[in-house]
Amino acid sequence: MTIRSDRAGTEDAGAAIGTAEGALGAAAVPHARPGELATPADLSAEQLLTAYATGSLSPVEAVDAVLERIERDNPALNAFCLVRPDEAREAARASAARWRRGEPAGALDGVPASIKDVHLTRGWPTLKGSVTSSQEGPWEEDSPVTARLRESGAVLVGKTTTPELAWKGVTDGPLTGVTRNPWDLSTTPGGSSGGSAAAVASGMGPLSTGTDGGGSIRIPASFTGVCGIKPTWGLVPHYPASPFGSLAHTGPMARTVGDMALMLEVVAQPDPRDWAALAPPAPGIGDVRLRTDAEELVRGMRIAYSPTLGGLDVDPEVARAVADAVAVFEELGARVEETDPDLPDSREAFHVLWYSGVAKATDGLTDRQRDLLDPGLREIAEEGLTYSAKDYLTAMALRMEMGLRMGRFHAEHDLLLTPAVPVTAFEAGLESPPELEGERWTAWAGFSYPFNMTQQPAASVPCGFTPAGLPVGLQVVGPRHADARVLAACRAFEIARPWADRRP
Template sequence: MTIRPDRAETDNAGAAVGTAEGSTGADGGAARGAPSAHAGDPVTPADLSAEELLHAYSAGELSPVEAVEAVLDRIEQDNPALNAFCLVRPEEAREAARASAERWRRGEPVGRLDGVPASVKDIHLTKGWPTLKGSVAASQEGPWDEDSPVVARMREHGAVFVGKTTTPELAWKGVTDNPLTGITRNPWDLSTTPGGSSGGSAAAVAAGMGPLSTGTDGGGSIRIPASFTGICGIKPTWGLVPHYPASPFGSLAHTGPMARTVGDMALMLDVISGFDARDWMALPTPGPGLAEAGRGTDPAELVRGLRIAYSPTLGGQRVDPEVARAVAEAVRVFESLGAKVEEADPGLPESVDEFHVLWYSGAAKATEKLTARDRDLQDPGLRSIIEEGLTYSAQDYLTAMALRMAMGAQMGRFHETYDLLLTPTMPMVAFEAGLESPPELAGRRWTSWAGFSYPFNMTQQPAASVPCGFSGSGLPIGLQVVGPRHSDERVLRACRAFELARPWVSRRP
């Protein structure tokens, strides 16, 4: 079945960010290696957003069975090239889709995602499916008898899980490759990385292999791949989405949604947020409003009067000129909508060493029971940070925690003046797949190029990435929207305003 949705963005395709038509590079050619539908191809159910699917189900125009079949077809077509999925369970997905179709036929959907195809990052426990975390050393025996909170919430709301997505081993770095499943690739250009650690989820969503996927973000792992693959992702206020089992990376680690549209991102965040007794630090269930924040129709109304700071370098980081131009143009959009925008930097201290203390010691703790043989099978980069993590003292850890508390207080004061902070999500576009860092930073850890993302894990603030343009080679560029703690709705409203003003959904890999 072929669907041509009546979406506002379709009529405004010429106004889409970057080049208006297709995936073209500076020479007018198609972006290299893109495996999915090209501009002008018919839109299938695999190309629809979750909100569009739900509307079509309710109107009787489309069945969850058709939508899930379209997604499974897309996975069969594109996953061999992308390696976005480490596990696909088509028959279970079909069975769940048939059950959903029957509920819709009776007018009794079980929740707010009933029949929507979705995937799960292979970090989140999923009942009946192995969770191997990209590690050869992980046991495949289970028992796999429990859902993590995010999976449980989505299942309660009727989401149809089609499979699990790839991650670097233990989600330790900002790109996605591991000794278990190999290299995951970017649907905009197969020679490049989708980023990480939620790179499999990002590649799946970008390529139409399900409109929703779970992500985790301990130093940028939702926002980095969202930027590199041209999708939306938000790292919510820490504790808003419960986390179980507790992450070895402690209170750096957030769980959040990944989607193609702000409306889907907001809907999924609303579903997965709220208290879970298994997370002893989970926040109370929020009141209504998260989903509605992604559904506004007047972009000016969503941001008019907001005091917005724009930091083009966040303390002097080097930014690719194409990225800098695209982000500066995006910032001007907010000004044109009536927000009060000024260039201002929060002046955060350099924190990479302290972040490493927290991150590397977490990796060491996560692997403390592995045998020598298991360690030999690990990603060499992971082995290296584990060895360094074992050298830190309790004093080192407490010193790092003291700096992050000071950073949190500093950002709290900053947001007394500014409602939001805008920055590039990443200082560059996607680079070569299979590398931890771009060639100019060869030999350095992934944190050397993720300086726009990990500081806000230190401060636990909500931070989202939305597409804001394309490079001359046709690779996506992301805009980061950061708010004070507990301002997730405000961040979503700002993202929605930008999506309305500069629609991007009509442009696909």
């Protein structure tokens, strides 16, 4: 690949990557495909920032490399529903000028990033994956997460695909079609942040936004071998308010824990439009990326390990990978106990809350518009209309009981480890694996949605691969407000079992 430079003189991609490798360690630099030279698209956000600071790489080169990767791979993956190369290059040139002056705008200046198509983005349509959304605009406002990225200097390259109204744990729909997994194009990347996950996994930008109302960050992170965290509810401000209420979280998706922590620190800042947002975290939540001693990060932690979360069916290959990952924490000096938080079966209660949200999200559609909806979405919207206020309050009562149990559980255990998802990626275009045909996506997402109900921070990090080469995710759950602790555990595992050098 030939790289164009806006600096005096030129340097090829290999030289730039070599400098970043020297600064951050060879093990952190991903490998290109066999026979393919590595490009700036294969670098993490941290590596890009180091290269910008040393002058060995320009944001223009990085953004060009990402746009070339999108042009090459997006037709197969369908990760992006909108790409704006001219605007991205203009922003990259402005970033390069700031770096030359030694005046970067913020912590992510010049880093390519993408926005899930549920977050408002000034000047770009936000269609939420729905054929019923108006494309006319006006599009005059950024959501909080978009605004914080823009203020930090991140270069926004486009918007990523989502199922219609982000309603399910896979990514396909009438508007944008089927999104595919870069590890195996016949399989789904998960959802609803499947476009973001596929983009990050394939090198179409190191950072992307995600939302998670029942697993929509952690499921695709697990299926595509990337990192994602659902922060404590309210830590990242959300606007417009989600129809799914306090189930819905916004969070970062990235290839590495360091990038995930850096992005979380950027987006977890105040915004007056979210009346329920928490105070921003204490400065330094992103500094976990600077830690290099895995044992120091988790030594003495009291960690619970629940392989089935009370009896969920888990694919043996997933169970094996997760058990091996849990053993790493013991090796690092954590006190690991196999135990279970004894949560009640909450699937039906979650349905009441989730389907009611879908009913609200589709309120006001005409009969013709309803006929155009994803059939599954239309079905649960109709079911959501049948619930009474008593049904909703009963579901909320169970939710409060779950929160009480988890609060007591975490008085004895600093963290909880589980599989992120009990299965690996299955056939693209299906809502559920073939063996669960006819079931809603919640039938196989039982490790994720309970922690939306309790509003706890929960992350998925890659912990291995099946013999077929599909990624497996480890879920790390902490008590409310313990986001830094979750990040520390994820970082310790990343140091002990690095994964960034293995790519689709």
